Amino acid sequence: MGRLVWLGLGAVAGVVAVRRAAGAVRSATPAGLQGRADGWLADVRAFVADVRAGAAERETELRVALGVDAGAMSETEARDLVERPYSPRG
DSSP states (O other), X not given: OHHHHHHHHHHHHHHHHHHHHHHHHHHTSHHHHHHHHHHHHHHHHHHHHHHHHHHHHHHXXXXXXXXXXXXXXXXXXXXXXXXXXXXXXX
């Protein structure tokens, strides 16, 4: 009975090893590498899009806070305030 159990465990281990090796070979093919690169590139593009959306939202918030959009401050005055925040204002 013990030999039959070991034979069964060996067969299962062999099947698992062959399936993992086949998966590793499949992922090392040009198509597998291309698929992995495409997934990574899509993730990078999504991250860049999120960063750009956040930057645009923050720029809108800053323009409202500085009063540029409401006409309380000109574009030049706002730029001067951002570049030299501690300089005296007239």
